[in-house]
Amino acid sequence: MTHNATDTLLRQLGWLVQAPALLPCSPFHDAGHLLQRELQADPALLHNAATQLQAHPSPRRLGLIFEQWVAALVDASQGLERIASNLPIREQGRTLGELDMLVRDLRSGELWHWELALKFYLATAEQWYGPNRHDTLARKAHHLYQQQLPRSRSDMARAQLAEQGWEVHGQALLTRGRLFYHRAIPPSGVKPNPGHERGWWRATDELDDGLWSIIERPCWPTPFMSDKGTNFVDRATVIDYVESHSRALMVTGPHHDQPGFIVPVSWPTP
Structure with a gap:
């Protein structure tokens, strides 16, 4: 990888850690705060994560690139441990869904279920649409808050995690992206993080x-x-x-x- 490509990757990882959340994390926790804590504790975090990323091909899909960046930051950190990624939760052979990431905070010993989202939405008077017009912010927010994040609290997930000796302490959200405005009044409904x-x-x-x-x-x-x-x-x-x-x-x-x-x-x- 060229010097310019390495520099770009370092800046991209820096953006991921420092950028504002796209969506409010409450009532869940903000996984970004843990990444910011790790960067403050270890200024070499971005460089070490970039080195890991350079050893692997980059995915084509933007969402998978984002997941790869987050995984590299966690793996390169001193205070976090990635226990699992894209962990399927199954019931009688049927997959109910996945947990994006299980991350242990080595400082507290707590195990966290992280959900990740990198999204871009355009404002119309009716709602926020993605560049793919079938994707909307309302649909994504509902899926995150009502399905993805609570999934690790379900009896099925808790039992499956317990088989591995894992007990999830809580759920954390990591969202990044950008909202694009037109002359129309932004749609009501889902309220993004004010600092997006x-x-x-x-x-x-x-x-x-x-x-x-x-x-x-x-x-x-x-x-x-x-x-x-x-x-x-x-x-x-x-x-x-x-x-x-x-x-x-x-x-x-x-x-x-x-x-x-x-x-x-x-x-x-x-």
Whole structure:
């Protein structure tokens, strides 16, 4: 891996640890606080985690990349131990769901069930939609708070964990990502963490003239770290791509100090 790639990875891991949560953690705990504690205790944490990551190929899916980053940070830390990842909970041979991660706090001895989410949503008057319009913030929040996080409290999970000698002390949430605003009033319903990272979005018929830098999906978490020197495109090219492919495109560009999404005129209607 080149020096530039290593530097980018270090900055991405630093972003993961220090970035604000996307969603409120209450009534659960904030797993990010444990990662921040570990970085404060060991300034070499990011470098050690990056070294581990360089030994393995990066997944293609952004959610799996995020999981890999979190696992590397936990594994490289001095005060945390990753006990399991993607642990299936089964009943009579049927998988009910998975626990994203079991992490032991070596300082307290407590075993925590972590759930992870890296998400990007665009505000409309009705609700927050993902770039994949079938994904919404309301649906994801409900799944996290009502299904994923409570899963380790179920009798089935507790019995299965006890077979391994594990007893979960509590549940913790780690969410990162960005919410993108339009001129419309943000939707009611799910309330994000007030300090969340922000961006903007426009339909192709609202796009300003000028040169735009396309942000590829692996760089969505840290859009200003992408190589903007080689992929500037003009307004007409952006519009043609977005409309012909009928997909949202993340960009940085003139007159904006935040990243944005360009979406088809018909969006979010299929």
